[in-house]
Amino acid sequence: MRAVLFVSCAVVALSGGSAMAQTAADSMMIQEVVVTAQKRSENLQDVPVSVTALSGDALTARGVTNVTGLNNLAPGLRVSSGDAAANPKIFIRGVGLSDFNPNSSSGVGIYVDGVYVSSPLAQMAGFFDIGQIEVLRGPQGTLYGRNTNGGAVNVTTKRPTHTFSAEAAAEYATYNAVNLTGAVSGPVIEDVLSVRAAGQVVRDDGTTYNRVTGNDVNATDYWAIRLSALYTPHEDVEALFQVNRFVNRGDATQPQHRALFPFTAEATGPDGFCAPTAYGSGLCGDAFGYSDTDGDDRALDANAEGKDKIDLFGASAQVDWDLGAISLVSVTAYSWAHRNAFENTDSSPNQMLEINYLARQNQFTQELRLQSNDSADGRLKWVAGGYYMDETVEDASTQDVLRDLRPLFPDGFSLADSVAAFSYPYTQKTKSYAFFGQADYQLAERLTATVGLRYSADEKSFDYRSQAEGGLIVLLTSQQEKTFSAWSGRLGLRYEVNDDLNLYATYNRGFKSGGFFGGLATTPEELIPYDNEQLDAYEVGLKSELFDRRVRLNMSAFYYDYQDQQVFAQALRNGLTVLVLDNAANSEVYGAEIEATARLSENLSIDAGLSLLDATYGEYFSEGDDFTGNRLPQSPEVTFNAAANYRHPLPQGGELVGSLDAAYSSKVYFDNSNAERLSQDAVWVVGAQGGWQAPDGRIELGLFARNLFDETYKVSISNIDSLGVDLLTLNRPRSLGAYLRYRY
Incomplete structure (x- = not known):
């Protein structure tokens, strides 16, 4: 932290010393980044929020095809999954949730073109034809849908164009991996209606060999398509319509058995x-x-191999109506998600634990916003609106436990010995309401204050039953209703020292709704509703551009008071290890982040990010164990990422283009206990890409290496102590391949 304060002082001194700045051509200046973090297009440097913007080209270069590929690409961001195509575990600054049940929701919200993606079944899709991704750190409740006490991942896809354009890309790599993407865009009615069609196909043969069957497993196989139309009947009215479809038929994740x-x-x-x-x-x-x-x-x-079948559909309409002094924005969306996944959970040649995940979710959302356009004196900007969500989640998953022991019992099963097929069909319905507003007012020429307030309420009903042997034996039934509500808000000050340096200080209160545990329960106590969690966040930061805008340096320091934290914890029920969700602890989180971009020459630029994080539980006792003072899961002390991009013009025309990227994470714990066996030591991951680009920029071809040094590390661990096994989900091995890209 002292180093951060020292660098902060140095930045202020440098930004004020014009004698040190060197005149540079426009080609040497860092390009301005426009973000929509505050629901309007603004320069990244003017937004008093800790935000990282990742371009679509940067994501393509690093092979990002779903949200897990964002891991460590922004300071403080951790993303992993123990499943093949669903249930990502997203953490920002240690705030997130490891619960994989379909009725849960993370503290980090995912938004695609302004639409909140509630279901964890649907959060691994949509990462193609990307314009930009913004990672917002800290609570964002006064402007964003729901459950954003940890932050938000704001995905913006490419819009239809008023002139004809097309692009396509093909990659072929190790394990017969194929990644095909393409898009076509253009006008139907000049200046009135434009359309865009984009699609993606991703597959490979599998990265793990199954000695029992002789097959390769952990194969990827999915496709997606997105159709969009931009309708502009009048210069003051714009409507963007989208329809998307995603289908996954790849293997269920087959972990390593320990x-x-x-x-x-x-x-x-x-x-x-x-x-x-x-x-x-x-x-x-x-x-x-x-x-x-x-x-x-x-x-x-593995005696059996399964598929993770995911089907998603979504449709949305965003209408922007310029009324002069104000604009009206309406975002309407409907989506559904279906999952049918068979998982050989124990990853062994025996039938010890097999799970069939069956889940359905549908969601309707409506957001209405009124927001100011530039006022006459430009001193006041404001946004006010309302949000509504109607969601239904149905689950009928089954856990087949210790099937090989069935011949030992006269009835073919024994509940006392946990030898049975357990299922827990339930339906959860949620109606969510919110009213919010935020205002930025210029108190003085260079001083702006921010005030935001939000009221949220979730009405939830829960109809639950746990049973054995297909309903032959009913273990537990429960019908409950409860409303979870809270106020959240934001206070902030931004001071513009000069055109190239902004300082800010903010206070945010984040809120995440309580709810009902959606896993296997055998006692009424496991279904007692857990309460809201609350996070009070204090942050200071600076955003600067130095040396005639050849260097961009942004920094922040923060402190979180995390209360009634919803914790996904292990418990022993009837001799079987189960996972429950409860308000288990309070925590303290503090740290600092630095992001820098430097244009070292006309042809060479470097981006880097550093996160320092201390995230520990307060008093926390679980099942007789004392976890007080333990680190929060998925909260490494240090993460670092860097990328260098180089272009070299050729005498005969065209350019050589190349990039080198690296990411580092210090030790990570996957469990509240901080047990050494349930952790991953520090790891570096390096990637590289090099190729040739045609003189007109339309064609580019080259080679790439991802995970260049073939590091093997754990991205998730499921520990089933009662059955004597840890299940280790590993990263993808090294991928070497070639690419071809075309733009028109």
Whole structure:
């Protein structure tokens, strides 16, 4: 933190010393970045919010095809998933949620073209034909839909154009990986109606070998399409209509199996489980005695292989009506998501645990905003509006537990021994209402104050039943209704030191709705509604451009008081390890972030970001364990990312283009216990790309390497202590390939 304050003082001194600035041509200046973080187009440097903007070209260069590819691309951002095509775990500055049940919602909101994507079933789609992605850190409740106490990921796709354009890209890489994208755009009625069609196909043969079947598993296979129309019947009215479809038929994630029950005293660690030195030695086994002993992280023994079938549909309409002094904005959207996934959860040759996830979600949202256009004196800008969401989630998932032991029991199952197929069909209906407003007022020539306020209410009904053997035995039924409401708000000051330096200080109160646990429950206590969580965030920052705008340097420092935190925790029920969601703890989070962009020459630019984070639980006891003072899951102390882009003109025309990127994360814990076995040590990941671009810029071809040094690391761990197994989801191995891109 002292280093951050020192650099802050240096920035102020440099920005005020015009004698040190050197005259530079416009070609050496960093390009202005326009963001919509405050629901209007503004220069990134003028927005008193900690935000990272990622261009579509930058995402393409790094091979980002879904939200998990954003991991570590912005300071403080962590994204992972234990599933193939659903349920991303998104954390910003340590705030997020690991719950994978379809009725849960993260503290980080995802928005695609202004539409809130509520369902975790749908949050892995839509990452193609991207214009820009903005990562907003900290609570954003006074302007954004719901549950944004951690931040927001704002995705903007490319809009229809009034002139004909087309683009296409093809990649081929290791494991027969294919990524095809394309878009066509142009006018139907000149200056009145334009349309755009964009699509994507992504597939590969699988990155892991199954020794039981001889097949490759963990294969990717999905396609998506988006149709959009821009209708401008009058110069003051603009309407953007979109329809999208996403279909995934790839493999369910097949994790690596790590046995935990020791067979000998020598193989026993201090926690009673297998000692790390004995992993894979054959001296430890799972509940059935199996252990994967070959030491190959890209091979396993699975008696069954499953698919993660995801079907998504969405339609939206955004209408902007310029009324002179104010504008009216309406965003209407409808979507549905279906999932049918069979998962060989134990990843072993035995039938120990298999899960069939069956879930459906549909959602209707309506947002209306009135917002000021530039006033006569330009001193006041404001936004006021309302938000409504109607969502239904239906789940009928089944967990088949210890099936190989069924012959031992006369009835073919035994609830007392957890040998049965358990299911928990439920329906959750949510009606969400919110009213919000935010005003920015120029108190003096260079001083602007911000005030924002929001009221939110979620009316939830929950009809739940847990049962065994297809309903033969009913374990528990529950019908509940509850409304969760809260006020949230924002206060801020921004001071413009000069045209190239802004300072800001903000206070934000974030809120995330309470709700009902959507996993397997066998006792009424597990279904007691959990309450809202609340986050009070204090932040100071600066945004600067130096050396005739050849360097952009943005910094922030923050402190969070995180109260009634919703924690996804492990518990033992009837001898079986289950996961429950509860208000388990309060936490303190503080840290600092630095982002820099430098234009070192006409042909060379560098971007970098650094995050320093301290995120720990306050008093927290769970199932008799004391987790007080433990680090929050998915909150590394240090993350760093950097990218260098170079262009070299050729005498005969055209250019050589290349990029090099790197990302670093310090140690990460995946569990509240901070157990060493449930963590990932520090890791660096490096990528590179190089190619040739035609003189007119229309054609580019080249080679790329992602995860250049073939690092293997864990992105998620599911620990099932009662069955003696940890399930390790690993990153993708090194990918070497070639690309061809065309623009018209």
